[in-house]
Amino acid sequence: MMRILLVEDDERIAKVLAASLTEQRYTVDMAGDGEKGWEFIEALAYDLILLDVMLPKLTGIGLCQRIRQSGYTIPVLMLTAKDTSEDKVMGLDVGADDYVVKPFDVPELLARIRALLRRGNVAPNPILEWQQLRLDPSNYEVTYSDKLLHLTPKEYGLLELFLRNENIVLSRSAILDNLWSFEDPPSEEAVKVHIKDLRKKLRKVGAPPDFIETVYGVGYRLKQG
Template structure:
């Protein structure tokens, strides 16, 4: 699954990219709103993680622009703005969820999985080859019905070959 992370804080980008890669997601990063817009227009993503305070184009405006152009990719806003007004603004702009920084990584991953499940119509099909089965929606691999625990690179290669 492919995720677009739009965040301008290098430490947060590094931390989230590492966590996402460990969960077998492919991650593209934009450090400003305009670049995020360009990537969202050029590629199909399963999820967009979007900061609110960004250079060139803020997250609320980017979210509104994506929705006005018919982009239905689930959007999770990640921001330090934790007021009710900011949450309402973000959700009204078209975001599917809103999580205030700092956040618990396990809650963040659970919210991502929930958003990815809601987009069920766009989930990739189960890939099978002989006794090997790969589920791209959960990043699980089984062989003869037994789960295989693969490092991220090996999983990505297997998914590409499927």
């Protein structure tokens, strides 16, 4: 799953955006000021940054400038309540890739995010396959033996993670790091629950019970054919 950092000090807006992004199967971390945002950027790898201009401690303009001066090429989409050409020019001059004025339309914002992510990844998302399993990242469709699976965002994320690491045993902590936000991860027991539910759905469409194999004391992986 792609990981997005949202740097926004308005808690109401941050919660709405985080919920919308999570529904679109992104993993979202949130920071309420520019300095905290910078701490996240130094600690984790992000596919995109949503950055408010007016932030405490370090402004969005200052943070964007620091990001680019430090050599990061992560796409940056700036959010602002000001609709003036001067602010837009300033944001673009320090390295922002796009600019959205509040109040914004969430579907349009999501479309701009998808466009920036495509721009950052010139190659189209390849279809991921393992035996009879097929996952298409372009439309979030998952099938097994041509039977459609109806998955929650976390179940989809789990399958995608396994498919992108098909010969690697993933520990519960590694799964948590990849699929949950940094601020409020659940316990490792939550991973067991999601794996159990995912196995049930796979069995219903004909997959073997151990399609997702448990490597005891280590973690999980897709079972070799």
